[in-house]
Amino acid sequence: MINFNENILEDNALLSVQNRGFAYGDALFETIKISYGKLLFWEDHYFRLMASMRIMRMEIPMNFTMEYLEKQIQNTINASQLSNASSRVKLTVFRNEGGLYLPETNNVGFVISVKLIENDFYITKEGAYKVDLFKDYYLSPSLLSTLKTNNKSLNVIGSIYAKENNLNNCLVLNTNKQVIEALNGNIFLVKGKTIKTPPISSGCLKGVMRKQLIDIIKTMAEYELEEEPISPFELQKADELFITNVIVGIQPISNYRKKQFVNEVSKTLLQKLNVKIRLS
Structure with a gap:
């Protein structure tokens, strides 16, 4: 209905x-x-x-x-x-x-x-999840690019590209060649004790799940949060990458090209996210 x-x-x-x-x-x-x-x-x-x-x-x-x-x-x-x-x-x-x-x-x-949908709460996603850059088209950063409008041509074409290339997802670039998000969610990068996500000014979606995780990370004294642009070169050096949206919660990325990632931080954040939901 x-x-x-x-x-x-x-x-x-x-x-x-x-x-x-x-x-x-x-x-x-x-x-x-x-x-x-x-x-x-x-x-x-x-x-x-x-x-x-x-x-x-x-x-x-x-x-x-x-x-x-x-x-x-x-x-x-x-x-x-x-x-x-x-x-x-x-x-x-x-x-x-x-x-x-x-x-x-x-x-x-x-x-x-x-x-x-099947899952009542958010669960840990195991198994292979492969991504690459989508470079056919770029997103121009502006206030409009942060909105969830019905104009999602780039996301549609990018999803077709991902399927044609046996990928689970693609990472979107803005016109400054910065990584800003995935096709269906925001992106987070972990390097050492730093957790990084692109700022809204880079053109990424103002994601609701992005906001939840930023709030959680700020309570974790062992990690430093940075809202800074991410270059494609940083992806190869990262310890961990994950995608966030309100339906799946956190989707760990297992492979970017030949680089393999762990998913330890994403598991910790997922546990804290579920606790936050139960207490709300």
């Missing part, structure tokens, strides 16, 4: 071809993990969405409170009979129909979809 502007519909319901999210990519989305009906990190998702809508000059409805949207998500979960399971929710907000590049209105609508 889906929730289209408060109306619960079958998940095969059709959007108009004039929908601006479809026609121009004029939409934002949040992907949220639900554990037994509980929205994980909902406050961070909500405030990122509100900030993104302001940047996109979308009119934020008066009723778009945190409580209202949470209720709409819960209604969708209940209608899909997933209130006692774990699921992946996608909340998409789009500018209403009308106009060409210049919209006729800045008012918005929304659609919520939900899909069952």
Whole structure:
């Protein structure tokens, strides 16, 4: 089932071809993990969405409170009979129909979809996970590149490239040839007692899971956190690399080209992340 502007519909319901999210990519989305009906990190998702809508000059409805949207998500979960399971929710907000590049209105609508997932909490990912650089196209760092919009052409083409080359993922470069993220999440690099992740100014996604891990790392006296640009040359020298997003949590990288990595820090962070969720 889906929730289209408060109306619960079958998940095969059709959007108009004039929908601006479809026609121009004029939409934002949040992907949220639900554990037994509980929205994980909902406050961070909500405030990122509100900030993104302001940047996109979308009119934020008066009723778009945190409580209202949470209720709409819960209604969708209940209608899909997933209130006692774990699921992946996608909340998409789009500018209403009308106009060409210049919209006729800045008012918005929304659609919520939900899909069952297996893991209730985050688990350690073992086994091979191979990545390489995606160099066909580069991301231009700006405030827009940090948003989760429907314009994800680079990620789509990069994912096809990864499949064609028997890779599990690719790392994205910005126009300054800096490593900024993976195709489906933020990137962290461990070298000795330093944990490094690219700054938002480099163009990476302002990830919700990225924020959780930064907060956790700052409490660990044995490690130093750096939000600094990462060059491709640093990847070969790293002890550990991992990718983060709210669905998988932490995905360790086992291989970058001929370099192999351990996953000790990612295991420790994953344990702390699950403890944080249980206590919240």
